[in-house]
Amino acid sequence: MATEEEQFLQDYAPREYPSVALTVDLVVFAVKASTLHAAFVRRGGHPFKGALALPGGFVGPDEDALTAAWRELQEETGLELGAHRAHVEQLATYSSPGRDPRMRVVSVAHLALLATDGSALPALNPGTDTEAAQWMPVYEVLANETLAFDHRGILTAALDRLAGKIEYTLTAARLLPEEFTLYQLRRVYQAVWNTDKLDAGNFTRKMTGALRDTGRKVLRDKGAPAALFTVRDEYLSPPMMRPV
C-alpha cells in the first residue's frame, strides 16, 4: 500500500495546468484621534501611476497566504511580532483575469488590525528602495482618492467586514492596547463606523459584560477617572453574544 502510493507519486507526471502568480494584499487598519486610518502606497510607476495602492507582495513557495501576510506586515511596519499586538485574518480572494494588466495575478486579501492607544499611529518602515507605506484616513481616501487595480473594492470589503464584525464581537479591542478604557473603546467604534452618535452610558453597560475590570483606574485631563479593562478571554475573537 505504501509502495503503491510511493509508486504513484513517482509516476506522477506534472500535467499541463494553468498557473498564476499568487500575492497577498493587506488592508492594515489603525485608529488615531477617533479616525480610522489604513496604510497605503503611492504608486510611482505604471500601471495606475500616482494612484494609491494597498501594500502587498508575492506568496513564497514555502508559505501559505496568511504567513505571507504576516511577513509583509512585518516588513512594512518593522514591528517585532508581539511588540505591537496585531490581528491578521483572511478577507477574500480576487482573481479577475484582467485585474493586473501586466500578468495574471491572483491576490488573497487580508485584514490586519494594529493596536494603538488612539493618540499616535504605529511607525511604518521608511521603505527600502520602493515607495514607503503611509497612513491615511480611510473615509477621506474613499471619498477623494483614486485607487489602483481593484483595491477600492478590497478596501470597502475590509471596511464592511470590520464594521460588521465589531457589532457582534470584541474585534474592536484588537485596535487597542491590552488594557483600555471604555472611552478608548468607544472612540474605536466611532472611528470604524464614522459616527459620533454613541451614548456613553449605554455603551458602557453593553460592553462591560464581556470585559474584565482590572481594578485599576486612569485619569484624563478632566473628569472622573476611568477604569481599565481587558477583554475576557472567552470573548476575544468569537462572538460576544450566543454564549454557546
Add this chain to the structure above:
Amino acid sequence: MATEEEQFLQDYAPREYPSVALTVDLVVFAVKASTLHAAFVRRGGHPFKGALALPGGFVGPDEDALTAAWRELQEETGLELGAHRAHVEQLATYSSPGRDPRMRVVSVAHLALLATDGSALPALNPGTDTEAAQWMPVYEVLANETLAFDHRGILTAALDRLAGKIEYTLTAARLLPEEFTLYQLRRVYQAVWNTDKLDAGNFTRKMTGALRDTGRKVLRDKGAPAALFTVRDEYLSPPMMRPV
C-alpha cells in the same frame, strides 16, 4: 502619457515569480427529508485513495474563481443555469504548501446552494470517465468518514458559514423553490442546524415579516392548508434585520 504606459507594458519583462496551480473546491448543499446533504466524490486514486473529497477543478486562464465554480457546478449537476436555482459564493482560500502532496495547489473554496422541494435531491451527472459525485448526509459524513486533503476543514467552514448566515439572512430560502411554505423553510433550518427544536408558531411569526404571501395555498397529507410565500426582494441576500 498613453505612450509612456504602452512603453512600460511592452518593456515589462516577466520576472521570476513563484507560480501556483489555482483550483476551486465546491461545497454543494441541498436538503432532502430535513437532512442537509452535500456532494462528494469518492477518490479512486492516490493520494487519499478511498476517501471522500469535494468536487472541484482548475481555474481556466480566462475566468475568475467564481466563474470557474459555476462552471464546475454545472458540469457536475448538468443543470441548465436557471432551471435549478442556485446560489454560489466564495468561502475562503486554502493555500497551505503541503495540502496536495503532488504539487502546489491553491484552492478557492466556494459555497453552493441548490434549490429542492425537500423531497428529492437534484440529479448529479453520472460523471464522464472520472468518479461521479454523490449526495451524502453532511453530519453523518463529518462523524464517520475520512476526508481527503484539507477538505474536512473546508466542509466545516462551509457549514459554519451557512449555519451562521441563516440566523440573520434569508439565505435558507436559496435551498428551496421560488415559492415555499413555512413548513418547508422550517425544515431547512432544522436540516442546517441539525436540530428539531424549532417552535412552529414562533418561527412563522419571525419569518413572515420578510416574506410575501402569494395568496395561494397548498395541501399536505393531513392538516390545514399552508400558504405559499416568496422572499421579499429587499431581503433576498442582505440582512433580514438592520433595515438600513
Add this chain to the structure above:
DNA sequence: AAAATAGTGTCTCTGAGACATTATGTG
C-alpha cells in the same frame, strides 16, 4: 368526531436606546 397541521394570542424575559442622576476627579 378524531387527528393533524397552520396560524394567532398571550405572557414573560431580555436587551437596546433615550435620558436623567449620581459619583469622582481637576482647576
Add this chain to the structure above:
DNA sequence: CACATAATGTCTCAGAGACACTATTTT
C-alpha cells in the same frame, strides 16, 4: 464651587421563546 467626565438608574419599546388556543383540512 464650577465643570467635565465616568458610571449607574429608570423608563420604554421591540423581539424572542414558551405555551395555549383557534382554524382548517383529511379520514
